[in-house]
Amino acid sequence: MNKHRMHRLRRDFYDRSTLAVAKDLLGCLLVHEVAGKTLVGRIVETEAYDGFDDRASHASRRKTPRNEVMFQEPGHAYVYLIYGMHHCLNFVTREKDYPAAVLIRALEPVAGIDVSTQGPGRLTRAMGIDRSHDRVDITRPPLYVAPRDMGEPLIDCSARIGVAYAGEWASALRRFFVKDCSWVSAPRSSRRQ
DNA sequence: CTCGGGATTGAG
């Protein structure tokens, strides 16, 4: 796993429909080379945040210092601190000046991981990701995504988690996850919508 | 400058 540098997704993968990227990331491997180790987790749950209108998106208002990278070129990380204690990892999608990103919500541990990777806050802790990774290029080491090493998984979808404030956007089916996968996060087990 | 709140989590 560490001997050969893994093949990795290129920028054009992220320069597409945010929903397509969110689905196509499922099954891919998130890789972080840090402190002489290679941490690897399979992406099993994502959420799409796309455009100016989506009230659940940080970019729905306008460009601000925090969300500015969402308006940048695809293939970069958007990492922010939530609730004063947890980091959330997103991948920027779509062309420059169009705000969009995919939130990574859960991983299946593959290598070098010894704590839970279920949930956006837990997976950043497990992968050693924090605000120092905000804006980094995710098409090359130390942080990148390797393509699926398996067939296309069966994909299920639901409303996004924790965005009840977003009005009609709260119920949009923009959360994607591997069907029947036990590594998918289950906050408050299927909360009502 | 002040202040309300959050793309969450773990404890009680």
Add this chain to the structure above:
DNA sequence: TCAATCCCGAGC
């Protein structure tokens, strides 16, 4: 069911 915890961003 709720507190932790702090940065962000809206409004004055």
